[in-house]
Amino acid sequence: MPDVIIVGRNPLLGAQLAAMLLASPGQRLTWLLDEVDNWVARDLTNLVAECLSRISGDRAPGLEESWWERMKLVFWKTDQEDSVKASEAWFLTGKCSLPGVANNEFEEDCLRRSLHLIATSGVGVLNYVGSIYDGDRGTPAHSNTPQLSAAEREVCRFCAEHKIRVRLFLSSWLVGEHCLPHDFGQGVDRLFHIMDELTAEIQERSSEYFDFHALRVLASTDATVNLVRMDHAVQLMVYTSAHKKVFDFPYCIVSTEETPFSDFCELLGEVYGLRILCVENPEALNAIDRLFGFQLAGTEAAWSGQKACIYQNTGAGVGLELSQDAQAAFLFSIHQSLGKARLARDERIADFHGKMEKRTAPRDVSTLTYYIAGTQGEYILVLNALGQPLDYWSRLIDILMRRYRVIIWETRGLSLEAGELRLSDLVDDIEVIVRQEQIDSCHLVGWCNGPQVAMEFYVRHPEPILDMVFLNCAFTIPGRSDLQTSYGETLEALCRIMIDNPSMTGSIHRSLSVPPVTEANLDDSDAEGRAIQVLSLTNIHLRESVRAPFRTEISTFNYARQILHLVASPTLDYAAIVQVPILVVGCEHDQVVGSTKSEVVADLFPRSRYVQLPGATHYSFYDRPEHLARMMESFFKESQIVSSHKDVKIVSHNGIEREQMSSR
Amino acid sequence: MEANIIIANELRTIVVEAINTRVTKAQLKGALRDDVRLADLGIDSLGLILIFADLSSRTGLQFERWEGMAPIRTVDDVIQFALVLSQRSGH
Numbered sequence: 001m002p003d004v005i006i007v008g009r010n011p012l013l014g015a016q017l018a019a020m021l022l023a024s025p026g027q028r029l030t031w032l033l034d035e036v037d038n039w040v041a042r043d044l045t046n047l048v049a050e051c052l053s054r055i056s057g058d059r060a061p062g063l064e065e066s067w068w069e070r071m072k073l074v075f076w077k078t079d080q081e082d083s084v085k086a087s088e089a090w091f092l093t094g095k096c097s098l099p100g101v102a103n104n105e106f107e108e109d110c111l112r113r114s115l116h117l118i119a120t121s122g123v124g125v126l127n128y129v130g131s132i133y134d135g136d137r138g139t140p141a142h143s144n145t146p147q148l149s150a151a152e153r154e155v156c157r158f159c160a161e162h163k164i165r166v167r168l169f170l171s172s173w174l175v176g177e178h179c180l181p182h183d184f185g186q187g188v189d190r191l192f193h194i195m196d197e198l199t200a201e202i203q204e205r206s207s208e209y210f211d212f213h214a215l216r217v218l219a220s221t222d223a224t225v226n227l228v229r230m231d232h233a234v235q236l237m238v239y240t241s242a243h244k245k246v247f248d249f250p251y252c253i254v255s256t257e258e259t260p261f262s263d264f265c266e267l268l269g270e271v272y273g274l275r276i277l278c279v280e281n282p283e284a285l286n287a288i289d290r291l292f293g294f295q296l297a298g299t300e301a302a303w304s305g306q307k308a309c310i311y312q313n314t315g316a317g318v319g320l321e322l323s324q325d326a327q328a329a330f331l332f333s334i335h336q337s338l339g340k341a342r343l344a345r346d347e348r349i350a351d352f353h354g355k356m357e358k359r360t361a362p363r364d365v366s367t368l369t370y371y372i373a374g375t376q377g378e379y380i381l382v383l384n385a386l387g388q389p390l391d392y393w394s395r396l397i398d399i400l401m402r403r404y405r406v407i408i409w410e411t412r413g414l415s416l417e418a419g420e421l422r423l424s425d426l427v428d429d430i431e432v433i434v435r436q437e438q439i440d441s442c443h444l445v446g447w448c449n450g451p452q453v454a455m456e457f458y459v460r461h462p463e464p465i466l467d468m469v470f471l472n473c474a475f476t477i478p479g480r481s482d483l484q485t486s487y488g489e490t491l492e493a494l495c496r497i498m499i500d501n502p503s504m505t506g507s508i509h510r511s512l513s514v515p516p517v518t519e520a521n522l523d524d525s526d527a528e529g530r531a532i533q534v535l536s537l538t539n540i541h542l543r544e545s546v547r548a549p550f551r552t553e554i555s556t557f558n559y560a561r562q563i564l565h566l567v568a569s570p571t572l573d574y575a576a577i578v579q580v581p582i583l584v585v586g587c588e589h590d591q592v593v594g595s596t597k598s599e600v601v602a603d604l605f606p607r608s609r610y611v612q613l614p615g616a617t618h619y620s621f622y623d624r625p626e627h628l629a630r631m632m633e634s635f636f637k638e639s640q641i642v643s644s645h646k647d648v649k650i651v652s653h654n655g656i657e658r659e660q661m662s663s664r
Numbered sequence: 665m666e667a668n669i670i671i672a673n674e675l676r677t678i679v680v681e682a683i684n685t686r687v688t689k690a691q692l693k694g695a696l697r698d699d700v701r702l703a704d705l706g707i708d709s710l711g712l713i714l715i716f717a718d719l720s721s722r723t724g725l726q727f728e729r730w731e732g733m734a735p736i737r738t739v740d741d742v743i744q745f746a747l748v749l750s751q752r753s754g755h
Binding site for chain 2: 504507508516
């Protein structure tokens with residue numbers, strides 16, 4: 001039995017393929033993944049075991065006991081490539097269309113590296129598994145054969161040059177009962193993840209929105225999707241690879257039947273407990289619908305392009321159809337899995353502080369308490385907003401701590417009865433931690449006023465800083481009061497009243513400590529205004545936390561003093577000297593710091609990237625932790641590439657983001 | 665009676681002035697209708713606290729929010745709140 005390698009960026013399909021291959025006794029395989037840690041490895045091996053158990057249960061009981069000795073899951077680093085040997089390879093294509101996450105370059109890089117590995121590992125046959133929706137297929141060639149995309153042609157050319165025979169499998173939407181919560185998903189699986197993320201995000205701002213209003217998606221009335229059972233598709237591909245000597249020819253894995261997209265949406269809505277309507281007129285969409293559409297970017301080819309059933313070039317489509325009952329069962333199963341993952345996450349972070357190691361450092365006026373999450377990887381220092389608790393970070397740190405050592409603390413000084421903590425004291429705190437933990441290099445991630453402290457630290461000690469991430473940064477930009485939000489102006493005005501007239505502090509403190517009215521008018525007849533109101537709301541779980549600086553009259557007064565001190569500090573004057581890459585993230589519905597300000601800030605730095613998150617608020621890293629974690633990891637990787645190759649020019653990928661990462 | 669009406673009218677003028685200074689949407693500044701929602705004027709809960717601080721300075725009354733108070737959503741809600749405070753303080 002020839003050894004097999006699996007590469008590419010579709011772990012869900014990879015797990016099912018691995019299970020199918022391992023079901024053959026004696027089959028050995030090496031699965032190389034770009035992003036694998038203990039967490040991911042556990043998810044993947046569990047899924048392989050589950051699929052294998054299902055496959056082998058009938059025909060080879062007991063097989064699953066030894067399979068893990070025949071599968072090697074490898075974190076793919078270039079220096080390991082020489083040791084990989086195989087006679088057959090599977091390349092599984094995959095995209096990750098998220099704002100701020102490098103896609104094209106990494107996708108091309110992944111293909112390039114995979115082809116190199118395939119050529120050097122002795123592979124004689126490559127099975128390339130792509131999507132029928134990739135690229136523009138144009139009019140089918142003879143025998144309903146789709147035209148190849150540029151990437152597929154490149155693969156064929158490379159394989160011809162290296163005398164490797166290539167089989168191309170092109171599939172429509174593969175649907176199964178499984179999903180991988182840690183992954184963003186491909187094709188229809190991506191759609192399920194988006195549904196899960198979007199509905200959870202909206203419901204955490206307004207729990208009733210979807211009780212009264214439907215979610216709309218742009219699609220023509222005759223739009224259809226082509227759904228194929230994933231397990232059957234994998235079975236067919238593995239069988240074909242073992243028994244058919246058809247090469248350099250796209251083998252289409254599509255169903256003979258098309259499913260009306262509106263029916264599919266109706267079913268999806270039933271599973272998620274809301275209504276999903278297909279509309280043809282873009283003007284019928286509100287801000288929430290457009291956010292849904294934005295996130296679906298890259299998947300809409302499945303219902304807006306050529307119907308996949310025309311690519312019936314092999315007759316293999318018979319038996320691949322997905323009945324409505326199976327569709328419902330699979331969708332329900334996926335919805336349940338994603339819900340369970342969310343619950344498990346919430347249980348983990350319920351004891352967020354307990355999961356981190358608490359450390360202290362003596363300071364002149366009070367003790368600095370900080371926490372470390374994670375035991376391996378590079379350091380990330382989180383610079384929290386003034387006076388805010390750590391709760392905001394729980395979801396993001398839950399992800400980052402798998403691969404990084406994250407250090408976080410609350411800014412000091414709000415409870416001081418005498419004396420004043422200044423910006424330089426906040427910078428001293430970073431210095432103390434860096435020294436005490438003997439940190440040689442780290443990433444700095446700051447939120448709100450955190451980036452100002454990060455910048456000041458950089459000016460004082462640039463050496464350990466690899467790069468910086470500025471989330472919703474609240475810098476003061478001289479001469480640009482127009483960039484101030486109404487919230488920012490009001491807060492500053494209140495702070496001035498308290499400092500100019502301290503006797504007002506008690507009254508203002510009492511008013512600030514009362515929960516504000518935070519509800520959207522769901523009866524508003526203006527659909528757009530209604531959706532924007534909902535999108536602008538603070539997450540339900542954070543509404544208590546935002547009032548933390550106003551716990552006491554003293555903390556309110558000290559907070560006012562610190563805010564005004566930061567406002568008066570001309571930190572951005574040093575922007576031009578910052579040499580490390582900076583990722584600046586702005587959010588469309590940030591009421592505290594407008595996204596325009598973030599964009600202007602990004603422009604002031606020599607090496608920066610600006611990413612705007614549509615539909616997000618000041619608390620995006622709590623609302624979208626997976627996205628933010630992926631964005632940061634992608635940025636950290638890229639910034640290291642850019643740092644080592646000064647001439648690398650990273651071009652824009654998608655959406656609203658804008659980049660200028662090249663050295664200037 | 666007449667004096668009360670004069671005080672109420674003065675208070676109303678002061679409240680409307682205070683609100684007007686916080687209206688972020690220029691086209692809405694000026695003569696405010698009583699039933700206009702503060703949110704529609706671009707005034708959020710923090711903006712309302714600033715208006716309260718302003719009104720406290722101008723009137724000497726203690727404008728504060730407290731737990732359980734009826735939500736203040738419209739211009740008229742602020743005026744009525746001011747009148748209640750005024751009556752309580754015996755002005």
